[in-house]
Amino acid sequence: MTTSTLDSEPMTTPADGGRRPRVVIDEVSKRFTITERKSTSTVQALDRVSLEVEDGEIVALTGLSGCGKTTLLRIIMGLEKASSGTVTVGDKVVTGCGYDRGLVFQHAELFPWRTALQNVEFGLEVKGVPADERRRIATEKLELVGLGNAMDRRPDQLSGGMKQRVGLARALSIEPEVLLMDEPFGALDAQTREGLQMEVLRIHRETGKTIVFVTHDLDEAVLLADRVVLMAPNPGRVDTIFDIPIKGPREDFFAIRGLDEFAHTRYAIWSRLMAGVHGDAPREEER
Amino acid sequence: MSIASSTATTAETAEAGRGFWRRFLWNRRYTFVTIASLVVLMLAWEFFGRRMDPIFASYPTDIAKTFKAEVQDGTLQTALFDSLKPLALGYLIAALGGIPLGLVLGRYRIVEAAFGVYITAGYAMPMVAFIPLLILWFGLGFSVKVAVVVVMTVFPIVISTWAGVNSVPKSLVEVGKSFMASEAAVMRKIILPSTVPHIMTGLRLGIGRAVIGIVIAEFFTSIGGLGGLIINAGQQFDTSALFVPVVVLMALGVGLTRGVGWLESRVAPWYAGVSGGRDPE
Numbered sequence: 001m002t003t004s005t006l007d008s009e010p011m012t013t014p015a016d017g018g019r020r021p022r023v024v025i026d027e028v029s030k031r032f033t034i035t036e037r038k039s040t041s042t043v044q045a046l047d048r049v050s051l052e053v054e055d056g057e058i059v060a061l062t063g064l065s066g067c068g069k070t071t072l073l074r075i076i077m078g079l080e081k082a083s084s085g086t087v088t089v090g091d092k093v094v095t096g097c098g099y100d101r102g103l104v105f106q107h108a109e110l111f112p113w114r115t116a117l118q119n120v121e122f123g124l125e126v127k128g129v130p131a132d133e134r135r136r137i138a139t140e141k142l143e144l145v146g147l148g149n150a151m152d153r154r155p156d157q158l159s160g161g162m163k164q165r166v167g168l169a170r171a172l173s174i175e176p177e178v179l180l181m182d183e184p185f186g187a188l189d190a191q192t193r194e195g196l197q198m199e200v201l202r203i204h205r206e207t208g209k210t211i212v213f214v215t216h217d218l219d220e221a222v223l224l225a226d227r228v229v230l231m232a233p234n235p236g237r238v239d240t241i242f243d244i245p246i247k248g249p250r251e252d253f254f255a256i257r258g259l260d261e262f263a264h265t266r267y268a269i270w271s272r273l274m275a276g277v278h279g280d281a282p283r284e285e286e287r
Numbered sequence: 288m289s290i291a292s293s294t295a296t297t298a299e300t301a302e303a304g305r306g307f308w309r310r311f312l313w314n315r316r317y318t319f320v321t322i323a324s325l326v327v328l329m330l331a332w333e334f335f336g337r338r339m340d341p342i343f344a345s346y347p348t349d350i351a352k353t354f355k356a357e358v359q360d361g362t363l364q365t366a367l368f369d370s371l372k373p374l375a376l377g378y379l380i381a382a383l384g385g386i387p388l389g390l391v392l393g394r395y396r397i398v399e400a401a402f403g404v405y406i407t408a409g410y411a412m413p414m415v416a417f418i419p420l421l422i423l424w425f426g427l428g429f430s431v432k433v434a435v436v437v438v439m440t441v442f443p444i445v446i447s448t449w450a451g452v453n454s455v456p457k458s459l460v461e462v463g464k465s466f467m468a469s470e471a472a473v474m475r476k477i478i479l480p481s482t483v484p485h486i487m488t489g490l491r492l493g494i495g496r497a498v499i500g501i502v503i504a505e506f507f508t509s510i511g512g513l514g515g516l517i518i519n520a521g522q523q524f525d526t527s528a529l530f531v532p533v534v535v536l537m538a539l540g541v542g543l544t545r546g547v548g549w550l551e552s553r554v555a556p557w558y559a560g561v562s563g564g565r566d567p568e
Binding site for chain 1: 456458459461462463464465466467468469472476477480481483555557558560561
């Protein structure tokens with residue numbers, strides 16, 4: 001168990017020395033049965049989705065409402081079961097949740113009766129980490145997300161951005177190999193969001209974690225991700241995968257936003273997305 | 288305010304003292320509203336009560352006189368104690384049994400399917416109807432009072448807890464799952480704390496029902512306690528003596544309910560920061 005210290009160096013040499021992907025999504029399908037009044041209908045939320053995520057890579061899942069991006073993330077997390085197909089993280093097939101994955105929820109979902117510190121300690125508590133060790137790790141993670149001075153506040157005394165930071169620290173507390181984020185900054189104002197996005201990049205640089213996140217925000221996708229997976233609805237599927245051509249450090253948003261590559265890539269994704277809007281009319285449904 | 292300025296040595300502390308008293312009074316303004324409301328009610332009661340036949344009505348000063356007499360000869364204390372003992376025990380049993388039952392009912396569909404209907408029926412049913420049966424089972428002593436308090440109190444506690452579990456957000460349980468929390472950990476670390484405000488509501492409703500329960504039990508068994516005092520006074524057409532235990536019971540109900548409210552603010556201080564029903568100050 002390598003939970004105690006924060007890996008300051010990204011893991012560069014996987015066990016077999018090869019380039020085995022960290023996450024392998026193989027032909028994953030998901031069907032939901034919806035009962036309205038007397039009729040039952042089946043919605044194909046995901047249709048044979050395959051995707052590989054390299055170790056240390058940041059991948060954004062985006063697309064119109066109902067394209068199954070959140071469902072896919074929940075399947076990777078193990079909160080939802082695939083109807084068919086498999087997800088492999090590391091060398092283990094996902095059958096449920098695990099400490100190799102940490103999820104940042106869309107609305108933070110902190111426990112209102114716990115302080116920020118106690119919220120971060122939750123996962124460690126459940127995992128059985130001793131109290132003093134727990135405190136030390138949680139403090140360290142809160143400092144990592146810049147909340148060292150608000151550790152004893154309860155969620156109702158935290159702003160939206162601070163809550164999301166606590167959520168991030170909580171997900172990181174168990175040292176997952178893969179960090180999953182479900183529209184983590186969607187509900188925040190633009191400035192707060194940018195601050196958190198930079199924070200994520202910094203944390204990624206310091207820890208080398210693999211990150212998969214869902215977003216509606218194309219700017220966010222292009223700013224953060226190495227690859228953007230555009231999904232399409234009815235049935236939910238992978239439409240196009242965009243490689244982001246921006247290399248090197250990404251934290252200087254001022255410079256990045258000014259790059260031609262940024263504008264071009266964003267435009268390419270946007271136009272492909274809009275083609276979907278005007279092509280087959282998407283159903284208004286949110287999962 | 289005069290006290291503050293006379294004890295103050297300098298102008299600054301006098302100013303600070305005045306500010307203190309102003310804040311002290313202002314912070315308690317809603318308490319003053321409650322007190323003013325009580326004073327108006329008492330004055331009106333005194334005024335109209337004096338104009339009525341003492342067999343049909345009494346008034347505050349008369350009740351106070353009887354109250355004093357009953358305290359002096361000790362009958363009131365004895366009666367109060369006789370009522371409080373079974374009240375406390377019955378309430379405790381109801382809480383200790385009702386809270387876990389409500390948690391389990393809310394958490395597990397199978398338990399809800401098996402036993403939910405009895406709880407709903409028990410809550411809706413007037414429990415007074417069972418008292419003759421309870422007397423047959425428990426006789427006419429202490430234990431029947433406890434039994435009546437339990438059956439009166441347990442249902443609102445169970446129902447509130449049960450409803451509380453049902454209103455725990457799914458996403459909070461998913462947080463637990465995402466960290467691979469065991470069922471026991473989900474129950475103890477997520478469901479239970481999340482349900483505390485509802486449990487407290489149940490306990491508060493339970494207090495009122497417990498007080499009703501003890502009086503009804505004492506009416507039926509007509510042995511001792513505050514209920515017994517009421518019955519005796521009624522049979523002797525001693526209206527002011529009838530009101531003494533009534534007032535004590537009201538004070539008891541209010542006091543105990545406040546006590547639970549205080550307990551809630553200690554056990555779930557976070558809830559005040561989350562709930563938005565109360566008007567903003």
